[in-house]
Amino acid sequence: MSAAPSGFSLTDQNGQTRSFPTGRPSLIAFLKEDCNTCNLVAPILEAFHRAWGDQADIWVLGQSKDGNQILQDRHGLTLPVLDDSALKTSFAWGFEIVPAVYWLDAEGQGGPCVEGFVRTEWQALAEQIGKALQAPDSGMAWADLPDWRPGCGSKHLDPEIHDRLLAEADNSPIRARRIEIASGDDLDEFMFDQGFSDGLPLVPPTPERVLRMLSGTKRGSQEIVAVVPPNMAPATVEKVAINAVMAGCRPEYLPVVIAALEAVCTDEFNMHGVTATTMGASPVLVINGPIREKLGMNMKLGALGPDNRANATIGRALRLIIRNVGGARPGGVDRSTLSTPMKFTMCFPEWEEGSPWEPLHVERGFAPSDSVVTAFAMTSGPVQIVDQESRQPDQIAGTLGLGLEGMFLSKIHRMPVDALLVVCPEHVKTLLSDGPYSKARLRDRIQEVTRRPLRDMVANEISGAGIPLASAAKMTEAQLDMLVPKFSSDQHIHIVVAGSEAGKFSAAFHGWVTGPAGSVSVSRKIEC
Amino acid sequence: MTTILDPTDERVPVERQITARTGDISGIVGLLDIHKPRGNILLDELEILLATRYPKVELRRYTKPTFAKPCPSDLRLQIRSECDYLVEALAD
Numbered sequence: 001m002s003a004a005p006s007g008f009s010l011t012d013q014n015g016q017t018r019s020f021p022t023g024r025p026s027l028i029a030f031l032k033e034d035c036n037t038c039n040l041v042a043p044i045l046e047a048f049h050r051a052w053g054d055q056a057d058i059w060v061l062g063q064s065k066d067g068n069q070i071l072q073d074r075h076g077l078t079l080p081v082l083d084d085s086a087l088k089t090s091f092a093w094g095f096e097i098v099p100a101v102y103w104l105d106a107e108g109q110g111g112p113c114v115e116g117f118v119r120t121e122w123q124a125l126a127e128q129i130g131k132a133l134q135a136p137d138s139g140m141a142w143a144d145l146p147d148w149r150p151g152c153g154s155k156h157l158d159p160e161i162h163d164r165l166l167a168e169a170d171n172s173p174i175r176a177r178r179i180e181i182a183s184g185d186d187l188d189e190f191m192f193d194q195g196f197s198d199g200l201p202l203v204p205p206t207p208e209r210v211l212r213m214l215s216g217t218k219r220g221s222q223e224i225v226a227v228v229p230p231n232m233a234p235a236t237v238e239k240v241a242i243n244a245v246m247a248g249c250r251p252e253y254l255p256v257v258i259a260a261l262e263a264v265c266t267d268e269f270n271m272h273g274v275t276a277t278t279m280g281a282s283p284v285l286v287i288n289g290p291i292r293e294k295l296g297m298n299m300k301l302g303a304l305g306p307d308n309r310a311n312a313t314i315g316r317a318l319r320l321i322i323r324n325v326g327g328a329r330p331g332g333v334d335r336s337t338l339s340t341p342m343k344f345t346m347c348f349p350e351w352e353e354g355s356p357w358e359p360l361h362v363e364r365g366f367a368p369s370d371s372v373v374t375a376f377a378m379t380s381g382p383v384q385i386v387d388q389e390s391r392q393p394d395q396i397a398g399t400l401g402l403g404l405e406g407m408f409l410s411k412i413h414r415m416p417v418d419a420l421l422v423v424c425p426e427h428v429k430t431l432l433s434d435g436p437y438s439k440a441r442l443r444d445r446i447q448e449v450t451r452r453p454l455r456d457m458v459a460n461e462i463s464g465a466g467i468p469l470a471s472a473a474k475m476t477e478a479q480l481d482m483l484v485p486k487f488s489s490d491q492h493i494h495i496v497v498a499g500s501e502a503g504k505f506s507a508a509f510h511g512w513v514t515g516p517a518g519s520v521s522v523s524r525k526i527e528c
Numbered sequence: 529m530t531t532i533l534d535p536t537d538e539r540v541p542v543e544r545q546i547t548a549r550t551g552d553i554s555g556i557v558g559l560l561d562i563h564k565p566r567g568n569i570l571l572d573e574l575e576i577l578l579a580t581r582y583p584k585v586e587l588r589r590y591t592k593p594t595f596a597k598p599c600p601s602d603l604r605l606q607i608r609s610e611c612d613y614l615v616e617a618l619a620d
Contacts, residue, residue, distance in 0.1 A: 099542070174533065176533040176534050176535075176538070177533070177534035177538050178531050178532075178533060178534075179531065179532050179533070179534055180529055180530070180531050181529070181530045181531075182529060183529055183530070185529055187532070196536075204530065204532050205532050205533045205535060206530065206531060206532055206533070207531060207533060210533050227576070228537075229598075230598075231537065233537035233539060233613075234537070235537075238533075239535065242533045242534070242535045243535050246535055267597075270597050272598050273594075273596035273597050277596065320535065324535040324536050324537075325535070325536060325537045327536075327537070331556065386583060410618070459561050513596050516594075517593070517594035517596055518596045519596070520596070521560060526611070
């Protein structure tokens with residue numbers, strides 16, 4: 001299929017610049033040297049040139065510099081052979097097969113394109129030219145030529161070349177600043193030196209790769225996805241794609257990265273505070289819905305660990321966007337005392353099929369068929385909760401509660417802080433051993449087993465944290481004896497299921513400052 | 529030659545010069561509590577010292593709603609329009 005011919009200026013074998021349209025009728029033929037059919041038609045074009053060259057411009061556009069020279073030498077060509085080794089004209093004209101030949105009028109209009117070699121088509125073309133020029137026949141011995149020969153795929157359609165041409169085209173979706181790195185320089189070291197990295201090697205974001213990444217979304221490349229803290233920098237889809245390439249994402253992950261960025265760049269999630277806090281917080285992304293399977297995410301054995309590309313790179317892409325676009329750098333706005341490895345990446349899907357409960361996204365108001373990312377601001381995790389002995393549902397639920405009691409500091413209770421509990425399948429099985437065991441009951445049990453008297457929270461010689469002595473002195477004995485659970489509300493306990501079917505090891509993520517003064521978890525539908 | 533695309537926001541930061549030091553303080557000095565524990569105690573002490581040393585200086589107190597989020601634009605604009613100087617108490 002051909003696009004409309006467009007103007008060009010190219011150099012011929014004598015170094016002369018030739019521009020199209022020429023102001024005369026023209027026959028423009030695209031050839032590549034290593035195509036047998038192109039070699040079949042090259043002498044025909046030379047014959048046309050000798051017959052009609054004084055009335056029309058018969059030009060060959062060759063697709064490689066060396067190949068052009070070989071074509072000339074092999075066939076004794078005297079017609080102009082123009083250098084389209086950059087393939088920009090081939091790309092602009094949009095044919096698929098070489099040889100591709102266009103018969104055009106003085107204004108450069110006409111066609112259609114003749115691709116490959118069908119003798120009757122070429123004969124008809126010769127007749128058309130002779131007639132238009134009112135010139136004698138070209139003298140070609142058509143009967144000596146084969147009836148038909150297939151052409152070859154044009155060089156500009158080689159995948160790597162085509163993506164580059166697409167990226168460089170006038171209507172390219174690429175607008176980001178291009179950085180050219182000399183061939184003698186080490187590209188990986190260059191990216192480290194420029195401060196683009198989270199400390200790990202990066203995939204170079206070449207225009208070709210970014211273009212392929214952009215194919216993962218229907219959104220326009222220059223649409224603003226979010227304004228990214230701390231610098232409040234607008235992140236276009238293109239910038240998201242660049243960082244997703246660097247993180248190692250595949251194009252089909254891009255909608256998840258976009259949704260995750262939208263989620264964390266809300267006032268509710270407060271990415272600025274999550275970045276800046278000395279406590280060291282990080283987004284933890286939970287993925288729900290059909291996209292988990294589509295991307296081949298790992299929700300079972302080792303779900304919270306390494307080795308699954310989608311799990312690993314989606315979280316990393318988010319981090320790279322926050323640091324590269326938003327400007328969050330340790331020692332800059334990021335003031336984390338110790339920080340957390342979760343800042344490299346922390347993203348996992350819920351194993352909905354292994355859960356007896358509504359999936360997280362359904363609990364939060366989405367349809368089961370929706371694909372959703374939920375972002376939590378977490379400071380610790382995953383912290384293992386180990387219980388290989390309990391056989392009663394309430395025992396396991398009790399263990400999960402005691403496991404959560406250590407959040408921040410075990411003596412501190414009635415905390416208005418989120419926790420994300422990841423229940424492993426074996427613990428789920430024990431919870432269900434006597435029949436249904438709802439999330440609400442699990443939350444109640446966690447609160448029940450973590451109830452402690454307020455007097456345990458009072459600062460003492462072991463730990464000065466908690467209720468100051470002066471405040472405690474004003475409290476009555478009854479007040480000090482009041483039992484308070486770990487969480488100020490059971491709504492702070494978020495529960496999902498993930499992990500291997502073997503092993504009695506659940507885990508928890510511990511939150512940061514939860515609520516309007518800090519961070520509130522945010523869910524966003526993933527637009528695939 | 530390899531070409532890569534810039535992953536940053538490509539913005540050039542605005543260069544700001546430090547205001548010339550006159551060796552004196554006059555006008556209105558704002559004291560901003562970012563709402564971290566004990567920040568108010570630090571500012572209380574500072575206010576006493578400034579009031580003693582610079583009796584003609586007017587001191588105004590401001591408080592961020594939460595230390596965990598950037599200062600709201602309205603408060604930033606208010607401080608900028610009302611004060612000649614600002615001291616922000618960051619520490620716990």
